[in-house]
Amino acid sequence: MSKELYEQYSIVRETFEEASDTLHMDMRQLCFDREEEEKLHKLEYSKPALVCSGIACYRVFAEETGLQPAATMGYSLGEYTALCCAGVISFKDTLEIVHKRALIINETTAGTEGTMAWVINLDCRKVEEICSEALSEGIVIYVSAVDAPAKTSISGTMASIQKVASRLEDSGGMVIPIPMSGPFHSLFMKEAADLLRGILDQYSFSKPRWEVVANWNALPYPDEIGSIKDNLSLQLIHPVRWRNSIEYLLTAGIDSVVELGPKTVLTYLTAINTDRLKSYSVDKPADVVTVRQALLLEQNDYLRVLKHSLAAVAATKNHNADMTNYVSAVSEPYQQIKGLYHDCNHQQRELTTPQIHDVLRTVNSILTAKGLPEDERIRRMRKVLCYKSLVY
Structure with missing residues (x-):
């Protein structure tokens, strides 16, 4: 996990060393040595390793792009990584908490004979309906994750899952056991949730x-510190509402997501939920280059931004009745941008980053002066920027 990043970036090596010192386990050996692979089948090793890898990837992303996320979220354990990246929990404390959380889960699920299964090719609402009916009949089964419209997880005992599996399959679903799993994100975890709160x-x-978008309700964490403990405890006994979390990102106006860490499971889940989010993943140095090119404006984009700026102003209807103000706040600045575009386009002059910043501030000011509503102004500015970001 993150081996190529480890070899190329000092910040990754420092992250692994910090994790090793905190938990007194060799994180480098755990993540890279094939002889240690068996340990990753145990929660007390795999969970801290995943957090370490995720934080290392985030630190590379932040260092190499300079971008600050609009939001972070993580799947199940990944919620801890999302909180750590957002500055809610220190890296040291995050590692300690997830390690203790894993030990608690091991202890409380040891005698439950609980497990999980995926349900695919069946509408998630139908899965919830069948599980609710079964539970009312005394069959202890819970929906433990809603990943996409036709991808759900259920938690229960081996016997209860087998009983409900036939009903799900009769309705057109496919039930696939999840190996080496416990009955996570369900009321089987009530004792673990109480111990975790302590x-x-x-x-x-x-x-x-x-x-930071919480798993259990697909809403941002409130500012109250107490809600952090509540959300992390509730996460253990409620389904992961990943589909709803994706929907929240869309309503918040987010158009790109970056998966940080090994494999591309979340990128896949994004794709089967919506085609309105551009998805990227970072686990190798080449991924960093791809993300930079996709999300950051480079100098060869500047002339296009200038052209889009002129188009945005020209296409925006004026709602400013004060002609004196219109001339000074719209007409004159527009002519300046037009002149700059002519010089760069015809005289092969290169635009500088400070110049582009000035142009963007001017365009934003012009659109405001024209009386464009804020949400529409933000949308048009994103288009001017070619749906990228400018870091300066």
Whole structure:
């Protein structure tokens, strides 16, 4: 996990060393040595390793792009990584909490004979309906994740899953056992959730630097510190509402997502939920280059931004009745941008980053002066930027 990033970036090596010192386990050996692979079948090793890898990837992403996310979210354990990236939990505390969480889960599920299964090719609402009916009949079964419209997970005992599997298959679904799993994100985890809350009370938390979307309700964490402990405890006994979390990102106006860490499971889940989000993943140095090119404006984009700026202003209807203000706030700045575009286009002059920043500020000011509503102004500015970001 993250071996190529480890070899290329010092920040990754420092992250692995910090994790090793915190938990007194060799994180490099655990993640890269084939002889250690068996350990990754145990939660107390796999969970900290995943967090370490995810944080290392995020630190590379932040260092190499300079971008700050509009929001972060993670699947199940990944929610801890999302909180850590947002500054809610220190890296050291995150590692300690997820390690203790894994030990608690091991202890409380040891005698439950609980497990999980995927249900695919069946509408998630139908899965929830069948599981609810079965539960009312005394068959202890729960929906434990809603990943996509036709991809759900269920938790229960081996016997209860087998009983409900026939009903799900009769309705057109396919039931696939998840190997080496416990009955996560269900009421089987009530004892673990209570014990986890006691662990969380031992740590301090900060307000998030940006929105973090919670698994259990698909909503951003409130600013109250107490809600962090509540959400992380509730996460253990409620389904992961990943489909709803994707829907929240869309309503928040987000148009691109980056998966940070090994494999591309979340990129796949994004694709089967919507075609309105551009998805990228970072687990190798080449991925960093791809993401930079996709999300960051480069100098060869600047002339196109200038052209889009003129088009945005020209295409925006004027709602400013004050002609004196219109001339000074719209007409004159527009002519300046037009002159700059002519010089660059015809005289082969290269635009500088400070110039592009000035142009963007001017265009935003012009659109405001024309009376364009804020949400539409933001949408048009994103188009001007070619749906990329400019870091300066």
